[in-house]
Amino acid sequence: MNGGVLIVGASQAGVQLAASLRDYGHDAAITLVGAESHPPYERPPLSKAFLAGTADIATLPLRTGSFYAEQRITVLAAERVTRLHLSPSGPPGSGTALTDRGRTLMFDRLALTVGARPRRLHVPGVGLDGVCYLRGVDDAAQIRTHLAAARDVVVVGGGFIGLEVAAVARSEGANVTVVEAADRLIARSVAPEISEFYRRAHIRRGTRIRLGAGVAAIEGEHGRVTGVRLVDGELLPAGLVVVGVGVVPRTELAEQLGLRCDGGIVVDEYARTSECAVVAAGDCTAAPDPLTGEGRMRLESVPNAVAQARAAAATLVGRQQPYTDVPWFWSDQYDLKLQIAGVPIGYDQLVVRGDPDGESFSVLYYRGGRLLAINAVNNTRDYLTVRKALASGMSIPAEGAAASDVPLKELLLRPAA
Amino acid sequence: MPKVIFVALDGSRRTIDAAVGDSVMATAVRNGVPGIIGECGGNLSCATCHVYVDEDFAALVGPANDLEDDMLDLGVSDRRSTSRLSCQIKLTEALDGITVEVPEDQP
Secondary structure (H helix, E strand, C coil), X not given: CCCCEEXXXXXXXXXXXXXXXXXXXXXXXXXXXXXXXXXXXXXXXXXXXXXXXCCCHHXXXXXXXXXXXXXXXXXXXXXXXXXXXXXXXXXXXXXXXXXXXCCEEEECEEEECCCEEECCCCCCCXXXXXXXXXXXXXXXXXHXXXXXXXXXXXXXXXXXXXXXXXXXXXXXXXXXXXXXXXXCCCCCCCCHHHHHHHHHHHHHCCCEEECCCCEEEEXXXXXXXXXXXXXXXXXXXXXXXXXCCCEEECCHHHHHCCCCECCCEECCCCCECCCCCCXXXXXXXXXXXXXXXXXXXXXXXXXXXXXXXXXXXXXXXXXXXXXXXXXXXXXXXXXXXXXXXXXXXXXXXXXXXXXXXXXXXXXXXXXXXXXXXXXXXXXXXHHHHHHHHHHHCCECCCCCCXXXXXXXXXXXXXXXX | CCEEEEECCCCCEEEEECCCCCEHHHHHHHCCCCCCCCCCCCCCCCCCCEXXXXXXXXXXXXXXXXXXXHHHHHHCCCCCCCEEEHXXXXXXXXXXXXXXECCCXXX
């Protein structure tokens, strides 16, 4: 390759960035390089439909091969960029990349969409066969194989990934135990009311939930896992252990370039890194809250990857197009669809609408009376209304919002001038 | 192999050979049809794959279920009687030649 844009990381953000560059009229070369051997694919189904066997590798690709050909996007698979250099004398943002195949790629502009890796568990026995992490399709395929044979499954980590895996495993008839170190599930992302709902919902479906439980070791025989030893001494039998204890952003390449990193590659609302000619998007970034411009957060989601990648592509073609989309997320566990809009950081008031035991309800988050976010379980109407309110600057007064027989859209208010 | 015809805002048509079992949304996204985004991958969470189904196919495709109906009601900008979320339209041989119009914008 000679010149053009180099996108490091053949991820959801990487593919979107490439596609958006063409949409925005970028005419020069685009190269998308990724370490995985598969063409760029969707990750959300890996902990859901793919694991359950209702989706397979053929249904996962983000784009067809002919799309990349028609759009003149060169995809280099199974090739990892190991070194990056920015040219001190060339145009801003230009430089070279060295890959693990010994190839040198030159670029005029650089985008980092390198994602994150699973946080590792550091206890004895994690190397045993049958202990799995879930990030890529190969991981998911391995879990699926073990799942077919395992009667007892232990999931370490009660976050979204862990609970989605637990739901699939339980649906397939396994005895499932979720072990979580904190005193509640999904503690980093949702209010205690939602955590408690999910604890009860999983227990109702026959899954055991151990909160405040630490893993002391993973035990095995002949190199294969047989159980998980908790700190309190209890042994949970397991033919499969799935570890889902969060992710760590891949910041090594950014650090090589001296880019500012703080819980992710620091970017602004235009997806510019501290070296403003270099952009970054997706799970690897730490960006200001898109709605308020305040703070710095890492949003691990497809919508964030897509919206940020569009902003990054705009920046590369010289357009100013900030990323101000309402952050949103979803999680499917059994027949429970959780939809989240907004980021509830610093909330001081909660309003619960509906009855959690009826498995259709929502929780609205407020700070100083201002609507921040919603978590809706099997309640798409509330979710969409709040998402719309957040996107348009409207509010829904906390007083009255608890009356679940009143549609939220009847409570929408324009902000006071 | 059912064919799907996407009609853009300017009236231009693009025909794509799809696979039985794939959704209209997945067919569009993988082939880079502009205006169909499908951010949630077909989980009825985003409403960014809204289309208008050609009248000739509307009956064959059938109506939206309750959840999709809610998404269409609140999540799309210009709902019409032929509005559907294309992630919920799974292709069969009977739908060969299905024509869908891409709306002006997705949320």
